[in-house]
Amino acid sequence: MSTRTASRPIGDIMIETDRSLPVLDLALPMPGFPAHRQFVLVRLNDEGLLYAFTSIDDPELRFLVAPPEPFFPDYAPEIENEVFAALNTKDPDRLLVMVIITAGVNETTANLLAPIIVDRDSHRAIQVILNGTNMPVRAVMNRAF
Amino acid sequence: MLVLTRRAGESVMIGDDIVITVLEARGDVIRLGIQAPRDIQVHREEVWRELQAANREAASPTEDAVRAVTKMLDPAPND
Numbered sequence: 001m002s003t004r005t006a007s008r009p010i011g012d013i014m015i016e017t018d019r020s021l022p023v024l025d026l027a028l029p030m031p032g033f034p035a036h037r038q039f040v041l042v043r044l045n046d047e048g049l050l051y052a053f054t055s056i057d058d059p060e061l062r063f064l065v066a067p068p069e070p071f072f073p074d075y076a077p078e079i080e081n082e083v084f085a086a087l088n089t090k091d092p093d094r095l096l097v098m099v100i101i102t103a104g105v106n107e108t109t110a111n112l113l114a115p116i117i118v119d120r121d122s123h124r125a126i127q128v129i130l131n132g133t134n135m136p137v138r139a140v141m142n143r144a145f
Numbered sequence: 146m147l148v149l150t151r152r153a154g155e156s157v158m159i160g161d162d163i164v165i166t167v168l169e170a171r172g173d174v175i176r177l178g179i180q181a182p183r184d185i186q187v188h189r190e191e192v193w194r195e196l197q198a199a200n201r202e203a204a205s206p207t208e209d210a211v212r213a214v215t216k217m218l219d220p221a222p223n224d
Contacts, residue, residue, distance in 0.1 A: 131188070
């Protein structure tokens with residue numbers, strides 16, 4: 001049995017690499033990236049505020065993701081039954097919500113419309129589109145704490 | 146493009162297990178009901194395209210951008 005680790009160091013930003021990161025299987029590919037089905041979450045910040053959602057198939061492909069709570073305290077996406085089914089789970093307490101960050105020159109935004117939901121038990125993940133919520137795709141992100 | 150005429154209540158099948166039903170047609174607004182297997186994503190086209198664009202924009206940020214975000218997350222230095 002082999003363990004997978006992030007194959008690319010992230011320079012001096014990398015604070016710590018877990019050597020046995022679980023491989024997360026996407027239940028459905030992310031829009032725009034149909035060929036990438038397996039990812040790992042690499043922690044980039046020792047407070048756990050920033051991770052790199054990194055493709056196993058192509059470690060050059062990674063997304064910055066963050067737990068929304070510290071940045072958007074009122075953000076509480078409602079997870080529909082179809083999502084639980086796709087993740088093969090029933091327990092909302094085992095779900096991890098991550099928002100995708102777009103790092104711009106002048107501002108950093110987070111995609112609140114389509115978070116990535118990870119089930120900690122099945123190691124399945126999915127990017128969910130929160131239809132009918134009017135959540136922004138680009139919400140400006142600040143450290144407000 | 147295949148063009149079919151359907152009335153309210155009538156359906157179209159795509160493959161074996163996708164059924165699209167015209168529920169109501171009122172003026173230029175058509176309400177559709179879509180039955181599809183769980184592994185088929187169904188979204189409004191403009192929402193899906195916006196998300197595709199947002200994902201592509203977010204993908205693989207430069208080291209400088211990652212550094213900028215990391216810095217933003219750092220606790221403010223104590224004076």
